[in-house]
Amino acid sequence: xxxxxxxxxxxxxxxxxxxxxxxxxxxxxxxxxxxxxxxxxxxxxxxxxxxxxxxxxxxxxxxxxxxxxxxxxxxxxxxxxxxxxxxxxxxxxxxxxxxxxxxxxxxxxxxxxxxxxxxxxxxxxxxxxxxxxxxxxxxxxxxxxxxxxxxxxxxxxxxxxxxxxxxxxxxxxxxxxxxxxxxxxxxxxxxxxxxxxxxxxxxxxxxxxxxxxxxxxxxxxxxxxxxxxxxxxxxxxxxxxxxxxxxxxxxxxxxxxxxx
Numbered sequence: 453x454x455x456x457x458x459x460x461x462x463x464x465x466x467x468x469x470x471x472x473x474x475x476x477x478x479x480x481x482x483x484x485x486x487x488x489x490x491x492x493x494x495x496x497x498x499x500x501x502x503x504x505x506x507x508x509x510x511x512x513x514x515x516x517x518x519x520x521x522x523x524x525x526x527x528x529x530x531x532x533x534x535x536x537x538x539x540x541x542x543x544x545x546x547x548x549x550x551x552x553x554x555x556x557x558x559x560x561x562x563x564x565x566x567x568x569x570x571x572x573x574x575x576x577x578x579x580x581x582x583x584x585x586x587x588x589x590x591x592x593x594x595x596x597x598x599x600x601x602x603x604x605x606x607x608x609x610x611x612x613x614x615x616x617x618x619x620x621x622x623x624x625x626x627x628x629x630x631x632x633x634x635x636x637x638x639x640x641x642x643x644x645x646x647x648x649x650x651x652x653x654x655x656x657x658x659x660x661x662x663x664x665x666x667x668x669x670x671x672x673x674x675x676x677x678x679x680x681x682x683x684x685x686x687x688x689x690x691x692x693x694x695x696x697x698x699x700x701x702x703x704x705x706x707x708x709x710x711x712x
Contacts, residue, residue, distance in 0.1 A: 478595075569637045570612055571707045575700055577617035578679050578686050587628075587681030588621040589661045591646070592711065593635035596672035605630055605644035612637045621679075631664065631676075647671060657682070665689040675710055 479492065502521055505514035529536065569592060581588050591598065606627065610616055612634060620627045620642055630643040646664035654662060658680075665676035670692035678687040688695045688703055690710060697703040 569634060569711055571704050571711070573612060573614050574617065574634070574677065575686075575704045575707075577614045578677060579700060580614070580618060581621055581679045582684035582686055585681055585684045586618075586621055586623060586679065587661060588617075588677075588679040589631040589646070589665060590617070590677040591631050591633045591644070591665075591668055592675040592677070592707070593633055593640070594673045594675065594711065596674060598633050598635075598640070598668075598672065598674060601633065601644050601646065601668075602641040605641045607641050608632075608639045610639040612639060631661075631668075658687075662687060662689070666692050669693075675707060677707075 498517060498520065502514065502517040505517060574590060574592075578588065578590070616639065617632075619625060620632060620639070622628060627642045631646050632642045633640045633644055647667040648660060648663045654666070659682075661678045661680075665678050665687070666689055668674055669676050669689050673691075676689040678689065679685075680687070686700070686703065688697060688706065695706065697706055
């Protein structure tokens, strides 16, 4: 029964637990709101049972779960392929120097003044563009750095205002094609070409803007807002899925919550 005895808890153990907690937090952030969250919970349950059967010396049941744990890693790679891609992109795109310092890349350690994007202004601009049936595609950067997309468009450094957004997507503007990327209330780039998702079946009334929004939100943790040029409808896309909302106020609150 020595396995049940408590061990000396030192500074290294604290660091170990802290890093595991951060890892689990980011994994949860990646799978939250997707079908993968149920699979993630199921894995935790199976792992817990596997460890408990080992502690209780339940050999037969432990061997069954042990076999599953050994070969299950291959199945997990297949099942969690999009989430693993997002996680590796998040780790690989974390800049340890310059303006993207490590602590600044961890959103929950930021202050509101440092990271708050003015969602009210963005939605107000979308409402006005929707009324005039002006197409728009706005990408809101979160943890995953989207600098790898800036080269496909024009790099900018403009504070977000309603007039700026409307002027960028004005039909006669040379900047209206493609997407804009916004981070920390700054327009980082315009005319950005996003990866288009051609695999997912979506209604024919949705065009390339919506497919591009699905593509970028599947491959990264970014949020996308699309204004339809045909109907003027505003669509909110997260994790490759259309998110339903009641009204623009509800949409604004949802985006603010997702940006935290």
